[in-house]
Amino acid sequence: MSSEAKQETKPLTNPSYSSDVDDGVVKDVVLWRRKKLNAIVIVVATASWVLMEVFQFNFLTVISWVAMLVVASTFLYANMLRLLGKERPNLLRLELSEETTRRIAKEVRAWFEKITRWLVLVSVRKEWPVFVGVVAALWSLSYIGRCMDLLTVVYIGVLVGMAIPLTYVKNEDKIKRFGEWLREKYKRCYVIIDEKTIHKIKSRISKEKKTE
Numbered sequence: 001m002s003s004e005a006k007q008e009t010k011p012l013t014n015p016s017y018s019s020d021v022d023d024g025v026v027k028d029v030v031l032w033r034r035k036k037l038n039a040i041v042i043v044v045a046t047a048s049w050v051l052m053e054v055f056q057f058n059f060l061t062v063i064s065w066v067a068m069l070v071v072a073s074t075f076l077y078a079n080m081l082r083l084l085g086k087e088r089p090n091l092l093r094l095e096l097s098e099e100t101t102r103r104i105a106k107e108v109r110a111w112f113e114k115i116t117r118w119l120v121l122v123s124v125r126k127e128w129p130v131f132v133g134v135v136a137a138l139w140s141l142s143y144i145g146r147c148m149d150l151l152t153v154v155y156i157g158v159l160v161g162m163a164i165p166l167t168y169v170k171n172e173d174k175i176k177r178f179g180e181w182l183r184e185k186y187k188r189c190y191v192i193i194d195e196k197t198i199h200k201i202k203s204r205i206s207k208e209k210k211t212e
Helices: 003-009 019-030 035-054 059-083 098-124 128-147 150-170 172-211
Strands: none
Touching: 019 035, 019 150, 035 059, 035 150, 098 128, 128 150, 150 172
């Protein structure tokens, strides 16, 4: 059997995509390197928000309409190809591979572990400004949750998430200099507060323990 025949008899396999490819797509979308994909993300997010917030449609209704649109478009496309005498695409080969599902599960697990580890580290650290900052941020998030629903928060998060990285890349030097300036101010304030309040409280507690 020739090499050409061997190549023809090889089974067709689905290509396996690594996490590097996924990360590259996300980076391209965030940094506006694929403007068509960016436009699709913005249009889908805006349309979902308008349908469910402005027109007060239910989530199940929107999903059903999208499913009907996909089914109708696929039906019309397949029949148009049949009428034109062209071969219809084999959509039955579309599948979610086991490798992809495992990779998604690992990514979700890693994110949960990072969040849990971060919360534990913040709670056990001795730097009280970090703890106060985290509590203030969570309180602000809870206040935002009372003012608007989850869909609006997600929609704003999508827009902000696509705007901030691009702004950071364009003004990286200025933002780094501003971050260093804030870090120096934070260190100075921490030293002053530690000397005037925390150090005095600790000394009083130690004196009271000695007198006892």
